[in-house]
Amino acid sequence: MNEEREVLNYDALVVGGGIAGGEAALNLANTGYKVLLVEKDRSLGGKMILLSKVFPTLDCSACITTPKVSEIARHKNITIFTESEVTAIVKKSENNFTAQITKKPRYVRVEDCTACQLCEKACPVSVRDEYQFGLIGRKAAFIPFSIANPKAAAIDIENCTLCGACEKVCPTHCIDFTMETKYYELHAKTVVLATGFNLFDPLLIPRYGYGQYKNVITSMQMEREIAPTRPFNTILRPGDGKVPDRIAYVLCTGSRDATVGNPICSQICCMYSIKQAQLLMGALPMADVTIYYINIRSFGKGFEEFYQQAKGMGVNFVKGKIGKIAEKENGDLILRYEDINEGVVREAEHDMVVLSVGVKSNPTVGKIFGRGELKLDPFNFVAQEDLLGSPSKTSIDGVFVAGTASAPMDIPDSILSAGSASSEAISYLIQHQEL
Amino acid sequence: MKERIGVYICHCGGNISDYVDVERVRQAVENDRGVVLAKTTVFACSDSNQNDMVDDIKKHNLDGVIVASCSPKLHLATFRSVTERGDLNKYTYVHTNIREQASWAHSDDKIGATEKAILLVKAAIAKSRYAEPLYPNQFEAEKTIAVIGAGISGMKAAVSLSDKNTSVILIEKENKVGGHTATWGPLAMSDEKGSDLSHRIYSDLLQRDNVTVLTGSEVISSKGSIGNFTLKVRKRAQQAGDPVETMEFNVGSVVVATGFDPYLPKAGEFGFSSYENVITLPDFKHLIDSFSGKYLEYRGKRINRIAYIYCVGSRQVDGENRYCSRYCCTSVIHAAIQAKKKFKEIYNFHFNRGIRTYGKQELLYAESLQQGDIYLQSFEDAPPQVYAENGKTKVKIKDVLTKEKELEIEADLVVLVTGMVPRADNSIGTMFKLPKGRDKFFNEVHMKLRPVETVIDGITIAGTCQGPKNIVESVNSALSAAAKSYSYISKGMLETEPIVAEVNTDLCAWCGKCAEACPFDAIGQKDVNGKQVAVINNSVCKGCGMCAPVCPPDAINLINYSSEEIMSMIEQLAGG
């Protein structure tokens, strides 16, 4: 391609603006290095900013993410590109990386937008809201979510009809349909990969009925239902808007399951399900919450105590593998499962089922580098070449991996991993300082 | 006195507003003396609200700012920096906690929680009236960092600091480095030998001029604080007749990496010390690593059938250790696979409480199942029993798979899968006053916001002294701690908190009681206009306030905690 590329120079490139990338960028910036943070989405904060509360302390997730994100956004040593992708990175020599970056147009001048939402009201197009995981709709001119950063409107050009209604109502005239994709060439001395993970797609397990039965939802959808910035003001089942009172969790959906190509454990689902169960017990005191599990893996600091606390609160734990889910006419669901404690196959009726979907790798990270240069593990996570000695080192010297780009991880471990990656990156920068 | 105070009351997205009527709180304080602005906000800490605050400070010419939200441990620093961005001195900011200490603590009483929040905000307003600009002293930080403990975590922290061109003193109590790991054979997830891993990190360390390794050495005292600790280190005599050496080091920060103790079962616990073929996981690992031969033997007897009893010393139902030790499931499964590969006719029986091979470690569990290991899971309230019958050692379990039926397995060797416990020797914790968590391991300030820092500024924690971890997790924590300790000293200058004692020289008639009470020797005597009075050395004063109550004429106050301020707060809390 022959687009004009603006040339940029930074000490460090951080790919991914979730909690791990953000932490790594902050550590580098606080040490005095200039950082370019590239995020593909419209907001920083990754998956964490969309969560309700976090285990095992039940701190609200926004209370930890938003100030951190705001510190990143304001840091004088950090430049942020949202809606941008790193398409290629080439290592020219030690301490010398060249990256190609594509920045898609937002069609809104972020610095002028006041997030007044008038464009949202004016826009006639309604589409599925990906930030609410499809629970509700959004407009094509919209603010991604209420605690997004940057908090500014964006135009979803794929769905926009170019009717111009938003442009007319915008009081600051910040909507600009002439914006174009920009291309950059970045020179950086080190790279931190924090490209995160993908959620397992439950459509791959048709017998659970996701996508077919409306009251079977994913854990991320439940996360939104109980978040402070939730779409409804209460917890509803999507089928008919009824407040559920018999809620089931199906653990290991897409994890520890070789039949769907993911034999490993996702490490977070037990705990987030226990957390959601506790929050549901608080929000719906009369509801029964049942967790169907194979093993409960509450291994981290304070996790086992959190699990015991959930049992004490009356959350029902059933050791059993779910065979099949069927729907009744009234939208209730019948779970057929093997009760391991009793050794029999049983059926149970619930009015809402939450699939505790697992962690999958984000394979795009492998494509950034030349063929075979960045080694991946059999599951397409970034391979950790010296796992025990230097967990954040990759197969390329000077490229480090942070957070769930290398393996499933919970938030505390992601943050420590980001601390480790940025620590190695700082060491690398110091060791290769030009004298 | 502040006359233009802005008050922000946070919903915390429901965490506060579900229990505290924040609008009522706002109305109750908006007309208080000095308040020119009172707002509620969904998330006070969000970027948009922070920007609004900065704008408000300028637009309304505020001279004091209050946020009523979560604990100051989370966001005092956040809002102090917002205040600074509004060109106010950050010490004019006052924080009040209406979440942990109102909405959450009294979620059972919404009216009570709201009443309490109102009075807490009113007390904050009273305090805000006295909150004057303060200016910290700057001082130069020592450039050397001490790392205590030379296990894998400590050594990796030292390597990382050395890479950052920082001098390191690595202090190890034992005569050898490498901690527990140095004694292991092949490790889970990489099959590298623990001794090799330890050796290669140590060799790397030895090549560095800026690292001093002191083995057989203990830190016996610490003085000073962040930027300027003085550690006294005693090196044991290496040979009889050698003198005991005592050294002193000035360091800017300390990384504590003192590790864990393996849990030692009590006599009789699952047959431990009652039967000679009941051993712990570390003993078993050493046995299979060191024993060569076709068949495994222990104390001269051939071993074919091995029973592993999980969660010994962890997840105790009755005991003190409620936590999961997280590394043991993977470690023992790996060891069992090793045993089966290395020796003939090994049959493994795993008496577990739910296998926790999280993440990619799950593959080891799958491998073990594939090689035919038998897994039996007990009910949480009915652990397996170890007993002897006709000279044989047996393990009995009520397995969850077979419900009522009790299974019994004869074992040649019983391995107690022992977890991690905090070091029995807590001398370092006591010396630095490091607080411990509910699990008795050292506690971080905040698991997600400040995971390697302690409440003692300048002291970071790495590896298993903070809680059970495997090697990967320990190294990540060590490198994070190294980066954090480095960040304290890398800028050269540090600031001291300007919260110090202040003497009212009109009232003071020098009696020396304050100087006697001061634990830091920060108070001296000085002549002012022919009168002897007390004088505070601001760079030494730590702001504890111990001098204040002992002063007979009440001539000493701690800045920010003066009698006037506290009493006006008390008046507000009492209901005005």
Next chain:
Amino acid sequence: MKKNAKILVFSTEKISDPAIDMAGLLKLHYPPTVYTITVPCSSGIKPSWILHAYEKGFDGVFIAADGSDCVFGESCTEKTGNVVSITHDKMKGTGIDPARLRMAAICSVCSESFVKQIRSFNDYLIKTLHA
């Protein structure tokens, strides 16, 4: 009859206040008429503050002391004890029941112990002052 006594708690920034925070986090309830003022160290509390609280209508004052965990050194325990005994003397002098001042060392994770102490103090104050 009143159910909740009005209690002023002096907590310390690094040790006992985190425990009181954790009590909230764990939703261990205690009366909402318990108010906390945080100071750096419990040995810096002046007897005059405590007496002022009774004068202004507080039923009780509770010092959540650092104990041996104090970051400012071992002498904290003894010095906080002195503050309490001097205050007790002054209370006796002015006819205030000395039992209306309580002190206990609250470590940084002693949330349950804090709540237990406060509840029993509350019961005592209700019985003696509001029965």
